[in-house]
Amino acid sequence: MTVVALVPAAGQGTRLGLNRPKAFVTLQGRSLLERAVDGLFASGVIDEVVVMVPADLVDGARALVPRARVVVGGVERTDTVRAGLAAVGDAELVLVHDAARPLTPGPVIERVVAALRAGASAVVPVLPVVDTIKRVDADGAVAATVDRADLRAVQTPQGFTTAALRAAYDAAPGAVATDDAGLVERAGGAVVTVAGDPLAMKITTAFDLRVAEALAQELK
Ligand code: CTP
Numbered sequence: 001m002t003v004v005a006l007v008p009a010a011g012q013g014t015r016l017g018l019n020r021p022k023a024f025v026t027l028q029g030r031s032l033l034e035r036a037v038d039g040l041f042a043s044g045v046i047d048e049v050v051v052m053v054p055a056d057l058v059d060g061a062r063a064l065v066p067r068a069r070v071v072v073g074g075v076e077r078t079d080t081v082r083a084g085l086a087a088v089g090d091a092e093l094v095l096v097h098d099a100a101r102p103l104t105p106g107p108v109i110e111r112v113v114a115a116l117r118a119g120a121s122a123v124v125p126v127l128p129v130v131d132t133i134k135r136v137d138a139d140g141a142v143a144a145t146v147d148r149a150d151l152r153a154v155q156t157p158q159g160f161t162t163a164a165l166r167a168a169y170d171a172a173p174g175a176v177a178t179d180d181a182g183l184v185e186r187a188g189g190a191v192v193t194v195a196g197d198p199l200a201m202k203i204t205t206a207f208d209l210r211v212a213e214a215l216a217q218e219l220k
C-alpha cells in the first residue's frame with residue numbers, strides 16, 4: 001500500500017509573531033518545512049510527500065524541498081488539507097503532518113503507519129495530559145475539574161486510509177476543525193491511538209520556538 005504524507009505549511013504563523021509563514025521560519029539554520037519533510041522521508045515508511053504552502057511561496061518551497069510535490073494551501077487549515085487531498089491520487093494510505101512539528105522522531109511516524117497497515121482506518125499519536133485540567137465559566141470561575149486519566153493531547157502525523165479521510169472531508173464541506181481525525185469522528189469513524197513523543201511538539205509561540213531551538217541544538 002502506497003503512503004502519501006500531506007504537510008500543511010500554509011499557515012501565517014500569527015501567534016509566533018515573526019511576520020512570515022511559520023513553515024519558512026528556521027530552527028538552527030533549517031526551515032521547519034525542510035525539517036518536517038526530511039523527517040518524513042528519513043522514517044523510511046513514506047513513499048511520497050505533498051506540501052501545501054501559501055500561493056506566493058510555491059517556488060520557494062520547491063527549492064527548499066525538491067523531493068516533495070508542492071501545491072497551494074487554503075485560508076483555513078481544513079482548506080489546506082482539502083487541497084492536499086486532491087493531489088493524493090490513488091495512494092491507499094495518507095498521513096497529515098504539520099510543518100509546525102519539525103522535530104517529530106521517526107518512530108512516531110512508523111507507529112502511525114504500522115497501525116494503518118494493521119487495519120486501522122484512522123490513527124493519532126497521543127501523550128498523556130500532565131497538567132490538571134479545569135473547566136471554567138465565561139467569567140473564568142472554575143466550574144469543574146476534569147479527570148485527566150482519560151484525556152490525551154493529540155499530535156501529528158495523523159494517519160488514515162485515503163478513503164476514510166476523503167469520506168470525512170466530503171461529509172463536512174464547510175467544516176473547520178483543529179485536527180483531521182476530528183472530522184473522521186464526526187463522520188462516525190473509529191480513531192485509534194499510538195504513543196506520541198514530546199519531541200513531536202508543535203511550535204505555536206515564541207516560547208515554543210525557543211524550546212525547539214534548544215532541542216535542535218542538542219539533537220545535532
Ligand atoms: N496551516 C495550513 N493552512 C492554514 C492554516 C494552518 O497549512 N490555512 C498549517 C500551518 O502551516 C501549520 C499547521 O497547519 O503547519 C498547524 O497550524 P498552526 O499551528 O495554527 O499554524 P499557523 O496557522 O501558521 O499559526 P497561527 O494559527 O498562529 O497563525
Ligand code: MG
Pocket residue numbers: 011
Ligand atoms: Mg493556525
